[in-house]
Amino acid sequence: MGMRKVAIVGAGITKFVRRAQETGKELSWQASKMALDSCELTLDDVDMVTLGTAPDAFDGVHMKGEYLADGAGAIGKPYMRHYVGGGTGVFSPIHGWFHVASGMADICLVVAEEKMSSCHPHPQGAFLTIFDHTTEQPLKPTLIWIFALEMNRYMSTYGISKADIARVSVKNKRNALDHPSAQIAENITVQDVLDSETLCWPVNRLDISPASDGAAAIVLASERVARRLTDKPVWIDGVGFSLDTAYWGTRDLCYPRYVETAARMAYDMAGIKEPSKEIHIAEPYDPFDYKELHHLEGLMLCPRGEAARLTAEGYTARDGNLPVCPSGGALGVGNPIAATGLMKIIEIFLQLRGEAGKRQVPGTPRCGLAQAWGDLMQVGTVVVMRI
Amino acid sequence: MKLEDFELGGTNLKSSDFKQGTVLTTEWEPDLKYAWDNGVAIGRYLAELKEGRIIARACHSCKRIMLPPRMFCELCFRPTDEWFYVQDTGTVNTFSIARVNWDASRRGPDEPALLPAVIEIDGASKGMGILHMLGEVEPEEIRIGMKVRAVWKKPGERTGAITDILYFKPIAPARHTPPAKASAGAKKKVKTKARSKAGAARGKR
Known part of the structure; x- marks a missing residue:
């Protein structure tokens, strides 16, 4: 197709916290600087910048892309913001990929930021306007409703129990104990999930990821530049x-x-014919525990209706056949919406390079995938990476 | 690189930081108002709700009878062709028992749970569900596949809004099916299997 190869060569991330002292700009700066430092570049080396951040309503700041530009290192550079709801963070590298694959940029800094805590009493309230203003909003819906509706439909269609689904939350929160950015890593049991507060049946408190503040960034480079910068470029192949x-x-x-x-x-x-055999490690979006299962099926990594059983059998554990969310995911590391997706990209980047520390999966994974989802449960974003 | 080798940013604030005044914040409470125009399709939809009827739009190309109605078919990308009354009965596609309000505040112990559901309306194409509420039913009696009927506000109280339907309630397990109110041109669908399931669920009580 006449497109250039694009590699990830550096990464940066902040801690994910419930309420950060730093502003969104400051969080973006911390992640961006770390990403540049990690591959020994300076801002002068960067040709273009892309930034992902989700609803302006969280921040009460209109044109958040422009507001955050300073922290993202975008001043005086070609710069664009993208926003596809919860799918934003995995769209971030795609947006940057276009810039580099097209030949327009050799180095592109990709930043994703979210500061949800500014919205009171709870950022959930900002989601009211996601629903149709005439046919749905008068019913005063919360976003949790539609997850509950979807989870119920999923459980009923395949005969899956709440306990089957809770295993995802247990696994991811445990995995997150080894992630230095983690907000709500803990060792819990399936019973803890089932005993936690019922918010909207069948959704309990511990089925859900938290609201978070945080930022993440990566550096993308063309093949020629990437090979000069690192001996372990991770290629965006799909x-x-x-x-x-x-x-x-x-x-x-x-x-x-x-x-x-x-x-x-x-x-x-990416030339992948049999995803369940060719993908060695996956970071699907898990804002709710059932969503990991849902997404594994949509990604064709598990047969439909089988993801819960495979999870129970340890297939998706960090040492399983297909490690899923070895980072700890949104359920364990936290869920600053756009930054979560890029956190997942960074996890695959580190895992493929063998640099994930205590989170490192056994064997030598060569091909990984990150996925996110969002808007009115309607967008899918997928990136396939190889080393 | 390893994350562990970096000092990560992001400083977590605690509620004590605010109580002790070690962290200062600036607050703003916006007082904005919006007036949304209903448009052509939804405008007619709401006008019909005010009359106690549910109206859909048909696309002659893909043969879908679409609810909520729309003036263009998003799949065929052409104008839709005609108005089409559907029934005020339907089937529960999925439901929740909600203890949480829209702003994440919790329902009080004396407040009943909210019962949002996706309801597939009879007469519309299969799978054409709308968000609405269930009522006059114990939460534990609700089943996917249950047949339900709209409970309308009184004619004088309707304002042309989705809330002109108060909620949907289970159709009693009667042998006799009452005729639909405004079914001019609407197909009449009777799903006896789903009805008997709902009946069985209610019978358990």
Whole structure:
């Protein structure tokens, strides 16, 4: 297709916390500086900057992209913000990939930031306007409703229990004990999840990731530059993204078709024929525990309706056949929306380089995937990476 | 590189930091108002709700009868063709028992749970669900596949809003199916299997 190869060569991240003392700009600066330092570059080396950040309503700041530009190192440079709800963080490297693959940039700094804590009493309130203002908002919905509706449909379709699903939360929170950015890492049991407060049945408190503040950044480079910068470039071999209808009540709630569409696009580009054999490690988006299962099926890494059983058998454990969310995911590390997706990209980057420390999965994974999802449960973003 | 080799940014604040005044914040409470125009399709939808009827739009190309109605078909990308009354009955596609309000505040111990559901309306194409509420039902009796009917506000109290339907309630397990109120041109669908399931669930009580 006449596109250049693109590699990730550096990464930076802040801690994920419930409420950060730092502003969004300061968090963005911390992650961006760390990413540049990690590959021994300075801002002068950067040709272009892209930034991902989710709703302006969290911050009460209009045109957040412009507001955050200073911290993202974008002043005086070609700069664009992207925003596809919860799918933003995995779209971030895709946005930067276009700049480098096209030949327009040799080095692109990709930043993702979220500061949810500014919105009171709870950032959930900002989600009211995601729903149709005429046909849905008058019913005063919360975003948790639609997750509860989707989880119930998923459980009922395949006969999956709440305990089956809770295992994901247990696994990810435990994995997060080894992640230095983690906000809510802990050793809990399935019973703890089931005993936690019921928010919207079937969703309990410990089925959900927290609201978080945090930022992450990566450095993308063209092949020529990447080989000069590092002996371990991690290649972005496939990208995919897809959007389904906002008429969410019309969709098949037990299967995320938009994730499959995005995955097929990324797999085709990466030459992947049998994803469950060729993908060695995965970081699907897990803002709710059932979503990890949902997404594993949409990504065609597990047969439909089988992801819960495979999780129970340890298939997705850090030392399982397909380690899933070895970082600890949104459920364990935390969920500053856009930054979470990029945290997952960074985890695959580190795992493929063998630099994930205590989180390192056994064997030598050569091919990994990160995925995120968002908007009105309608967008899928997928990146396939190889070393 | 290893994350462990870096000193990571991000300083977690605690509530004590605010109580002791060691951290200062600036607050703003916006007082914005929005007035959303209903548009052509939803405008008619709401006008019909005010009359106690549910109206859909049909696309002759993909043969879908779409709810909520729309003036263009997003799949065929062409204008839709005609208005189409559907019934005020349907099937529960999925539901939740919600103890949380829209702003994440919790329902009080004396407040009943909210019962949001996706309801597939009879007469619309299969899978055309809308978000609405369930009522006149014990939460533990709700089943996916349950047949339900709209409970409307009184005619004089309707304002042309989605809330002109108060909620959907289970259809009693009667043998006789009452005719739909405004079914001009609407297909009549009776799902006896789903009905008997709902009946069985209610019978357990």
